Amino acid sequence: MKEEEKGMKGGGKEEALDPARGREKGNDEQLAECRKQAEENLAGWKRAMADYQNREKDLAREKEELAAYSSVRTVLSILPALDHLRAAIAQIPAEHRKSEWVAGVGLVVREFDTALRSLGVQLIETVGKAFDPSLHESVGDEESESAAGSVVREVQPGYTMGGKVIRPSKVIIAK
Numbered sequence: 001m002k003e004e005e006k007g008m009k010g011g012g013k014e015e016a017l018d019p020a021r022g023r024e025k026g027n028d029e030q031l032a033e034c035r036k037q038a039e040e041n042l043a044g045w046k047r048a049m050a051d052y053q054n055r056e057k058d059l060a061r062e063k064e065e066l067a068a069y070s071s072v073r074t075v076l077s078i079l080p081a082l083d084h085l086r087a088a089i090a091q092i093p094a095e096h097r098k099s100e101w102v103a104g105v106g107l108v109v110r111e112f113d114t115a116l117r118s119l120g121v122q123l124i125e126t127v128g129k130a131f132d133p134s135l136h137e138s139v140g141d142e143e144s145e146s147a148a149g150s151v152v153r154e155v156q157p158g159y160t161m162g163g164k165v166i167r168p169s170k171v172i173i174a175k
Helices: 002-010 019-090 100-118
Strands: 121-123 136-142 151-156 159-161 164-167 169-174
Touching: 019 100, 019 159, 019 164, 100 121, 136 151
Parallel strands: 136 169
Antiparallel strands: 121 159, 151 169, 159 164
16 A cells, blocks of 8 residues: 555645645636636726716716806896897987986996906907808998908897807998
8 A cells, every 4th residue: 555655645636636735726826816806896987987087087077067157148148138228328419418318328238247247248249240151240341441351340240158158240341
């Protein structure tokens, strides 16, 4: 029997037959598999976290855009009333221009202008400026001593808000 034991020890079969060694080898494989799974889970978690953070940023941007859009709609709904007040003031006969009620209407227009400026609304400058199709809408042309293509008269004021045109100026340009 000693020969059998010698053969088993010296023949290299002891590694395969040793149950403790087999468990260690199996544990190493399980550990490697667990580590691989943990790395995959961590990578998936990181992707999910990045997706979540991107979505949060998108929602914040969408919320800001919605608020800006709502503000623009509100401003655009008020502008016709302001246009009518300005037109009314422009039509007041000279003999009535110094009356108190005309001054009161003028104050209302200034309050509108102040409120609009506080919302970031700016009046587009027109008369004497070169026609710019991104700011102006031409509604006609007329003979003028001004340079051809320059704005000679404003029919309706235009406005920008946050650097974007919310209503172009309607203008008459020089021929």
